[in-house]
Amino acid sequence: xxxxxxxxxxxxxxxxxxxxxxxxxxxxxxxxxxxxxxxxxxxxxxxxxxxxxxxxxxxxxxxxxxxxxxxxxxxxxxxxxxxxxxxxxxxxxxxxxxxxxxxxxxxxxxxxxxxxxxxxxxxxxxxxxxxxxxxxxxxxxxxxxxxxxxxxxxxxxxxxxxxxxxxxxxxxxxxxxxxxxxxxxxxxxxxxxxxxxxxxxxxxxxxxxxxxxxxxxxxxxxxxxxxxxxxxxxxxxxxxxxxxxxxxxxxxxxxxxxxxxxxxxxxxxxxxxxxxxxxxxxxxxxxxxxxxxxxxxxxxxxxxxxxxxxxxxxxxxxxxxxxxxxxxxxxxxxxxxxxxxxxxxxxxxxxxxxxxxxxxxxxxxx
Amino acid sequence: xxxxxxxxxxxxxxxxxxxxxxxxxxxxxxxxxxxxxxxxxxxxxxxxxxxxxxxxxxxxxxxxxxxxxxxxxxxxxxxxxxxxxxxxxxxxxxxxxxxxxxxxxxxxxxxxxxxxxxxxxxxxxxxxxxxxxxxxxxxxxxxxxxxxxxxxxxxxxxxxxxxxxxxxxxxxxxxxxxxxxxxxxxxxxxxxxxxxxxxxxxxxxxxxxxxxxxxxxxxxxxxxxxxxxxxxxxxxxxxxxxxxxxxxxxxxxxxxxxxxxxxxxxxxxxxxxxxxxxxxxxxxxxxxxxxxxxxxxxxxxxxxxxxxxxxxxxxxxxxxxxxxxxxxxxxxxxxxxxxxxxxxxxxxxxxxxxxxxxx
Numbered sequence: 155x156x157x158x159x160x161x162x163x164x165x166x167x168x169x170x171x172x173x174x175x176x177x178x179x180x181x182x183x184x185x186x187x188x189x190x191x192x193x194x195x196x197x198x199x200x201x202x203x204x205x206x207x208x209x210x211x212x213x214x215x216x217x218x219x220x221x222x223x224x225x226x227x228x229x230x231x232x233x234x235x236x237x238x239x240x241x242x243x244x245x246x247x248x249x250x251x252x253x254x255x256x257x258x259x260x261x262x263x264x265x266x267x268x269x270x271x272x273x274x275x276x277x278x279x280x281x282x283x284x285x286x287x288x289x290x291x292x293x294x295x296x297x298x299x300x301x302x303x304x305x306x307x308x309x310x311x312x313x314x315x316x317x318x319x320x321x322x323x324x325x326x327x328x329x330x331x332x333x334x335x336x337x338x339x340x341x342x343x344x345x346x347x348x349x350x351x352x353x354x355x356x357x358x359x360x361x362x363x364x365x366x367x368x369x370x371x372x373x374x375x376x377x378x379x380x381x382x383x384x385x386x387x388x389x390x391x392x393x394x395x396x397x398x399x400x401x402x403x404x405x406x407x408x409x410x411x412x413x414x415x416x417x418x419x420x421x422x423x424x425x426x427x428x429x430x431x432x433x434x435x436x437x438x439x440x441x442x443x444x445x446x447x448x449x450x451x452x453x454x455x456x457x458x459x460x461x462x463x464x465x466x467x468x469x470x471x472x473x474x475x476x477x478x479x480x481x482x483x484x485x486x487x488x489x490x491x492x493x494x495x496x497x498x499x500x501x502x503x504x505x506x507x508x509x510x511x512x513x514x515x516x517x518x519x520x
Numbered sequence: 521x522x523x524x525x526x527x528x529x530x531x532x533x534x535x536x537x538x539x540x541x542x543x544x545x546x547x548x549x550x551x552x553x554x555x556x557x558x559x560x561x562x563x564x565x566x567x568x569x570x571x572x573x574x575x576x577x578x579x580x581x582x583x584x585x586x587x588x589x590x591x592x593x594x595x596x597x598x599x600x601x602x603x604x605x606x607x608x609x610x611x612x613x614x615x616x617x618x619x620x621x622x623x624x625x626x627x628x629x630x631x632x633x634x635x636x637x638x639x640x641x642x643x644x645x646x647x648x649x650x651x652x653x654x655x656x657x658x659x660x661x662x663x664x665x666x667x668x669x670x671x672x673x674x675x676x677x678x679x680x681x682x683x684x685x686x687x688x689x690x691x692x693x694x695x696x697x698x699x700x701x702x703x704x705x706x707x708x709x710x711x712x713x714x715x716x717x718x719x720x721x722x723x724x725x726x727x728x729x730x731x732x733x734x735x736x737x738x739x740x741x742x743x744x745x746x747x748x749x750x751x752x753x754x755x756x757x758x759x760x761x762x763x764x765x766x767x768x769x770x771x772x773x774x775x776x777x778x779x780x781x782x783x784x785x786x787x788x789x790x791x792x793x794x795x796x797x798x799x800x801x802x803x804x805x806x807x808x809x810x811x812x813x814x815x816x817x818x819x820x821x822x823x824x825x826x827x828x829x830x831x832x833x834x835x836x837x838x839x840x841x842x843x844x845x846x847x848x849x850x851x852x853x854x855x856x857x858x859x860x861x862x863x864x865x866x867x868x869x870x871x872x873x874x875x876x877x878x879x
Contacts, residue, residue: 164676172759186680186847275759277750277844283580343841349751350843501680502846505760 161189168197172275172505175515177489179504186500191493199519206479211237211311211446214476219305221483222517224264225459227300228257230309235390235455236466237311240448245391246437249313254392255326255429256296256308257457258422262333263292264460265419268512272412273344275509276353281344288333295325311446313439326430330423337419345416354408358495358507361406368494369487372462373414374511378406384458396428408503411510447474461485461512485517524821525642553645561631565782569596571829572836579840600775608771611674618672623769623776625665630783633659637790638712640800640820651712652704655791656697659746662780663689666755669777670765681764684847685755688745691854692752695742698862702728702735702869703795706878716799721807723798727878731868736796738862743788744835745850747781751842754850785832793827800824 162183167173176197182190202221206214215233219226231253238245245253270285293303298319300306308315344350360370365378375382383400385393401417403410448470456465462484469478488511496504532549539545570585570593577584585592610616636651638644648654663686670682704710706728707718718724724732745752756764766777793799800820804812845853872878 162676164680171762186684273843277753277757277759278842279576280580280840283582287581344843347841347843349845349849352849353843353846500846500848501760502754502757502844 166504168194172508173515174271174508174513177513177515177518179492181501181504183501186502188496188499188501188504191496191504193489193492195519197519198516200516202520203479203481207476209476210474211448211476214479215309215311216307218481219307220516221481221520222459222461222464222485222514223304224267224514225260225461225464226305227260227296227308228457228459229464230307231257231391232455232457232459232464232466234309234311235457236453236468237446237448239455240451240453240468240470241311241442241446243312243440243442245313245440247392247434248436249438249440250392251429251433252314252318252438253309254396255426255433256300256306257391258426259292259295259326259329260306261422261460262419262426263289263296265415265422266292268415268460268509269340269344272506272509275505276350278344278347278350281340284336284339284343288329288336291329291332295322295329298322298325310439312442313437315439317438318433323430323433326426330427330430333419333423337416340416345412351409353503353506354412354510356407356409357499357503358408358411358510359406360491360495364491364494365406368491370462370491371484371487372458372460373401373411373418374462374488374491376401377403377410377414379404382463384456384463388456390455390457392429393425396425398425408506408510415512445474447472448476456482459484461514461517462488481520483517483520485513485515489513489518523642523819524640528643557631557634557645561634561783562779564786565779566596566600568782568785568832569599569778571832575833575836576840579837603771603775606771608773609768611768613674614768615672615674618668619768620773622665622669622672623773623780625668626662626780627776627783629658629662629665630780630787632661633787634783636712637787638716638794638799639824642713643821644713647711647713650710652700652710652715652791652795655787656693656700659784659787660689660693662784665780666765669769673765673768675768677761677763678765678767681755681757681761681767684757685748685765687847688748688752688754688850691851692742692745692858695738695854695858695862696746698859698866699735699739699742700791700795701866702732702862705866705869705873706732708873712794712799715795716801719798719801720804722805723796723801723803725796726805728869729872729878731865731872732796734861734865735869736792738858738865739792739796740831740834742854742858743792744838745854747784747788749781749785749835750839751844752850753839753844754847757844759844785835786828789828789831789835790824792831793824797827797831798823799827 164181164183165178166181167178168176178194178197180192180194181188202217205217209217215230218229218233221229266285266289270282273281296306297303299322300308360378362379365375365380371382379402381400381402386400398421401414401421403414450470450472453468454465456463464484465482467480468476471477492508492511496507535548536545539548574584585595588595588598610619633655635646636648636654666685667682670678703715703724706724707715709715725736748755766774769777800823802815802818802823804815
């Protein structure tokens with residue numbers, strides 16, 4: 155289709171190797187140069203928010219695993235935190251620590267997958283397989299403890315569904331050792347590559363003001379210098395008892411977003427390392443009523459997923475199901491910045507930018 | 521020791537005994553060579569397909585094909601059978617004539633180019649006096665096939681891929697030509713057999729000082745770009761243009777593009793091996809000495825294929841480690857770096873050749 159202005163319009167997606175799901179980008183081109191990008195959403199809309207209104211407070215947690223399926227555990231955590239806030243229960247220490255370790259493992263798995271896909275989108279196939287080596291290991295740990303590899307569903311209001319597997323601690327320690335060494339391998343394979351650096355440096359520039367006004371969060375916003383780590387600013391679960399740096403960048407280009415995620419992997423490893431030897435003894439779940447009823451009111455919880463800030467707003471009318479649920483998903487806001495940063499770039503860079511935004515489309519549509 | 525040229529010679533003698541008419545004799549011989557060539561090229565592309573998968577698996581910490589046949593060696597045959605049975609779809613809105621011709625142009629071009637390559641001493645299909653010129657000029661016809669495929673598909677991804685490819689091949693041909701000229705200047709001949717014979721006392725890469733080394737590196741970079749392999753696979757660019765110029769092709773028509781790609785890979789590596797690494801010439805240092813005689817016991821075609829497959833491995837190595845360049849970076853690399861460097865390099869090589877400074 156050639157428009158009246160002589161623009162060449164192509165549809166990238168909904169079936170396209172680099173949109174990682176069913177995202178549909180309508181792209182106006184002038185030769186190879188992108189003039190305008192328009193994301194079309196809704197191809198995987200399952201109305202999770204509406205579904206949650208007819209589920210009990212125990213059930214609605216699990217429906218969120220398939221929003222951002224790479225941060226399933228962290229999504230569950232956000233939902234549980236909102237219910238716990240409404241109930242006013244204190245989660246046992248042991249549950250808090252285990253939740254945090256699992257959340258960081260989820261973040262590691264998610265970032266590892268992102269790193270592989272980043273290479274794939276830039277035309278390097280090999281990183282994908284190296285990333286999967288670590289990811290499979292993490293998934294195995296998850297499987298042993300939670301019973302599922304991807305959609306863990308391990309959290310219940312007030313704590314955890316079960317205790318950890320006896321192998322959990324030793325395997326996690328093994329992972330930390332292995333992952334540390336392999337991040338260096340990542341750097342050898344991709345980070346240090348001249349072509350890779352040329353492809354990512356000075357493209358996809360997102361200024362600090364734009365990052366704030368588009369409502370971006372997570373590594374995307376931190377690369378532009380916005381301090382927005384929920385784990386740091388509004389600590390939940392066991393994040394107040396660990397030492398970690400919030401990685402902040404300045405440049406705001408694709409390269410900065412890449413480097414920040416690589417550094418975040420190291421931070422996550424150090425968080426796990428601090429907690430893994432100090433899992434307190436005790437209960438894994440606080441006592442709650444069989445049928446949970448929240449008092450009338452609004453409850454808002456926020457967590458840091460691998461992609462940014464996930465907010466959960468629960469409106470309760472005092473019944474056993476939520477009156478209204480609203481998720482503030484990080485990917486939706488991050489995607490909105492794409493049109494801004496992609497303007498004037500080449501098609502190849504558009505794909506690279508999409509990779510650095512680390513989009514998970516089911517989280518955009520919900 | 522029986523050499524390949526002796527075998528071909530004895531076949532020729534026997535045939536000329538049976539067929540007295542000279543025209544008929546050469547037609548018969550051409551037919552035999554053609555059939556052998558077609559068969560061996562298909563076998564070659566099978567092998568390269570298998571090798572690519574195994575090399576990729578080796579780079580990617582996995583096993584690669586290992587189910588069909590011993591060590592998965594028949595996997596590629598199974599894949600070809602699958603492609604044979606698939607429907608060769610022609611899109612309704614495409615330019616049907618161009619769409620169906622393009623794959624054949626690709627394959628025919630590559631088969632033409634293979635003619636002057638010297639496999640062993642005296643074992644060569646066509647030892648023409650313009651060998652190098654012939655290869656570099658005929659191989660550039662393949663860009664027409666790609667442009668035809670991209671334009672006739674009536675698909676925007678295909679068109680973008682074809683346009684990228686046109687820009688890329690036309691630019692990188694200059695560098696390839698100039699790096700080939702470096703050896704032609706030193707040898708003083710375009711004939712393949714002369715070029716190989718000139719390396720009897722050492723391969724050009726050792727004899728020609730740094731300028732030949734530079735020419736070799738430029739040749740490897742530019743020929744990777746010329747045959748559209750990663751990191752220069754912008755014409756395909758899976759993550760950007762789904763499959764680039766052959767998005768709309770399926771079945772055997774698609775397989776032809778694949779066949780052409782693998783034969784092209786073989787050709788550029790064979791050219792690199794012949795011009796820079798001595799072709800079928802064993803590893804020699806200086807004139808007559810014991811080391812040279814020892815090396816002569818390894819047959820010429822082993823040397824030729826050894827060197828060629830080493831270069832093929834290097835190019836596969838590129839593909840499985842490097843990310844892809846962007847189109848403007850690709851053209852910058854050629855016009856701002858490779859081309860000026862090759863031009864200066866030609867000057868240096870010429871000076872070396874005139875004063876006879878090479879070994």
